[in-house]
Amino acid sequence: MAATEKQAAKQKFIDFLGQRNLRLTSQRQAIIDSVFSTDEHFTAEQLLEWSRRRDKSVSRATVYRTLPLLTESGLVREMDFGKDYKFYDPNYAEHPNHSHIICQDCERIVEFESDKIERLENEISHRLGFEVKSQRLQITGRCEELKKLGACRKKAC
Ligand SMILES: [Zn+2]
Ligand SMILES: [Zn+2]
Structure with missing residues (x-):
């Protein structure tokens, strides 16, 4: 921001x-x-x-x-x-629709935005008779380092 x-x-x-x-x-x-x-x-x-x-x-x-x-x-x-x-x-004021992916080990959080996700959410909501009010997508995964080394060097907290 x-x-x-x-x-x-x-x-x-x-x-x-x-x-x-x-x-x-x-x-x-x-x-x-x-x-x-x-x-x-x-x-x-x-x-x-x-x-x-x-x-x-x-x-x-x-x-x-x-x-x-x-x-x-x-x-x-x-x-x-x-x-x-x-x-x-702290980034929602500027990017209200962003999503997150977090590493399960080092807890590195990466933000991303995608029109495809927004379209999919609208499509699903419409099909089920809803209107999207807010969305929250969070993915937990293994970062490059965790995949490669089996553990992340930098741990959060
Ligand atoms: Zn990691
Ligand atoms: Zn964020």
């Missing part, structure tokens, strides 16, 4: 906090700055680490309290890959 779009998304979230009378504390600012300066999909613990690089005082509790606000605002999407923890995706 381009920097200006990230900036706009960040401002939207700050407005969202304002509408709920939530203060923009320095901790929260560090969290928001981290979220809206990455294209990467992250976990709560990753966000905590990034935020602490900006402001050492950021607490785990504040990160866990801020994440539901981010998802509620619609600017960040929560993703469940069947792990003990969720992933968060």
Whole structure:
């Protein structure tokens, strides 16, 4: 996502906090700055680490309290890959229809978009008498490295 779009998304979230009378504390600012300066999909613990690089005082509790606000605002999407923890995706504001493939070992997440998938979803929905409201396609697989070496060198978290 381009920097200006990230900036706009960040401002939207700050407005969202304002509408709920939530203060923009320095901790929260560090969290928001981290979220809206990455294209990467992250976990709560990753966000905590990034935020602490900006402001050492950021607490785990504040990160866990801020994440539901981010998802509620619609600017960040929560993703469940069947792990003990969720992933968060900051790219939905710009690409609302993208899908994901994740490596079962290193948890590398790759985004993709395809007109064919959209057409197929529309076709199936139409046939079953539905209209598509939202879609979510997640594929779990083995990345190149896992296929080749039997294990990935870089593990997430
Ligand atoms: Zn994504
Ligand atoms: Zn892998």
